[in-house]
Each structure stands twice: as structure tokens, then as C-alpha cells.
Amino acid sequence: MPYEYRKLSPEERQELLRIRRERGYPLHAPPHPYRDAGYYLITAANFEHVPIMGLSERRTEFELLLLSAMKGIKADIVCWVILPNHYHVLGGIESLDSISAALKQLHGVTSREWNLIDGQTGKRRVWYKFADQLIRDEKHLQQAFNYVHYNPVKHGFVTDVYDWPWSSLSLYFETQGRDWLRARWKSMPPPLDFGKGWDE
Numbered sequence: 001m002p003y004e005y006r007k008l009s010p011e012e013r014q015e016l017l018r019i020r021r022e023r024g025y026p027l028h029a030p031p032h033p034y035r036d037a038g039y040y041l042i043t044a045a046n047f048e049h050v051p052i053m054g055l056s057e058r059r060t061e062f063e064l065l066l067l068s069a070m071k072g073i074k075a076d077i078v079c080w081v082i083l084p085n086h087y088h089v090l091g092g093i094e095s096l097d098s099i100s101a102a103l104k105q106l107h108g109v110t111s112r113e114w115n116l117i118d119g120q121t122g123k124r125r126v127w128y129k130f131a132d133q134l135i136r137d138e139k140h141l142q143q144a145f146n147y148v149h150y151n152p153v154k155h156g157f158v159t160d161v162y163d164w165p166w167s168s169l170s171l172y173f174e175t176q177g178r179d180w181l182r183a184r185w186k187s188m189p190p191p192l193d194f195g196k197g198w199d200e
Contacts, residue, residue, distance in 0.1 A: 037094050039078070039135035041144045044103065045086035047125040052114060054084040059166045062087070062110060069106045073098040078141070079148045081167035083155060088148045090141075096132060103130050142188035147195060149181075154195075 046052040059082045076092035111126035152164035
């Protein structure tokens with residue numbers, strides 16, 4: 001994230017940029033080394049994790065816009081969660097370029113709308129670039145599924161995952177039931193360091 005970069009000394013910044021150049025990564029944005037079809041865990045945060053989606057109405061609106069954007073690129077949506085300052089969506093996509101274009105449009109529209117509503121036009125950056133993680137296999141997919149639904153608890157917004165309405169958990173509860181969800185969690189809980197470095 002850009003605010004971590006600001007904390008580095010000039011020497012540390014130069015070393016980080018050297019490493020990113022060697023790896024062919026963009027200098028000041030999350031790298032996207034995998035671009036092919038597959039399942040990806042997509043994460044995007046409000047700039048500097050400011051809770052711009054703190055209002056429940058805004059989260060509801062954004063949830064609808066995000067799902068519409070994903071359907072617009074024919075993504076196979078597995079699960080999602082919208083929090084006050086970031087979101088995760090897990091889905092199968094044909095290429096990272098399609099999700100990149102869809103999120104650029106979504107983030108642009110919501111930035112403009114929310115800055116107008118909040119009287120912040122020209123003063124506030126709303127989004128930072130998205131991060132992606134290619135899902136390697138079925139185990140990784142199940143861990144990511146559980147991680148996404150556990151996220152509101154992880155970040156302290158609720159103590160029970162079923163109390164957070166801005167996620168796909170309620171749909172799975174209605175269609176599969178609590179026992180199915182519990183069995184899925186017990187068989188494949190995410191490791192304690194799942195999300196380290198990109199969801200902190």
C-alpha cells in the first residue's frame with residue numbers, strides 16, 4: 001500500500017523499487033503476475049483504509065454495483081464481502097484484464113458519486129488499486145471462501161459472521177444451511193496468516 005511506502009527510508013524505497021523493476025512489477029501499484037483465466041480473490045480498499053463505505057446504505061449500494069460489474073464480465077461469482085473500508089470478491093474470470101477494466105469503471109463511478117455527496121470533490125482519493133490472488137486449487141478455493149465470510153469478524157465489525165449482512169454468507173445459509181457452512185469451515189479453515197500483507 002502507498003502509505004507503507006511512505007514510512008520507508010529513502011534507501012529502503014530505492015531497494016524496494018530495484019526489486020520491483022527486476023521482477024517486472026509496476027513501481028507503485030500491486031503486481032498482477034497472473035493474467036489468465038481462473039479463479040481469483042480480488043481485494044480493494046478505500047485509500048489508506050479510510051471507512052468511506054461506513055454508511056450501511058453505501059455498502060448496500062456498492063454491493064449491488066459490484067455484483068452487477070462482475071456479472072457484466074460473466075464472472076462466476078463464488079462469494080463476496082463488503083466492509084466499511086474494503087471488500088473481497090472471489091470468482092472465476094476469463095482474464096485479469098476484464099476484471100481490471102470493470103473495477104476501474106466501478107471505482108471511478110463510486111469515487112465521483114461519493115465525493116460529490118460528501119463534498120470532497122477534488123480533495124479525496126477514494127480507492128487504491130486492487131490486489132488479486134490466483135486460486136491454486138480446490139483447497140485454496142475453500143480456504144478463500146471461508147476467509148471472505150470470516151472477514152467481518154477478523155476485522156472486529158461483528159462477533160458472529162451471520163450478523164454481517166453485506167456478504168454472500170446469507171445466500172449460502174438459505175440454500176445450503178448452517179450445517180453445510182460449519183462442515184465447510186471445519187474441513188478447510190484458512191491458515192492464521194491468510195491475508196497477511198494484503199488484508200491488514
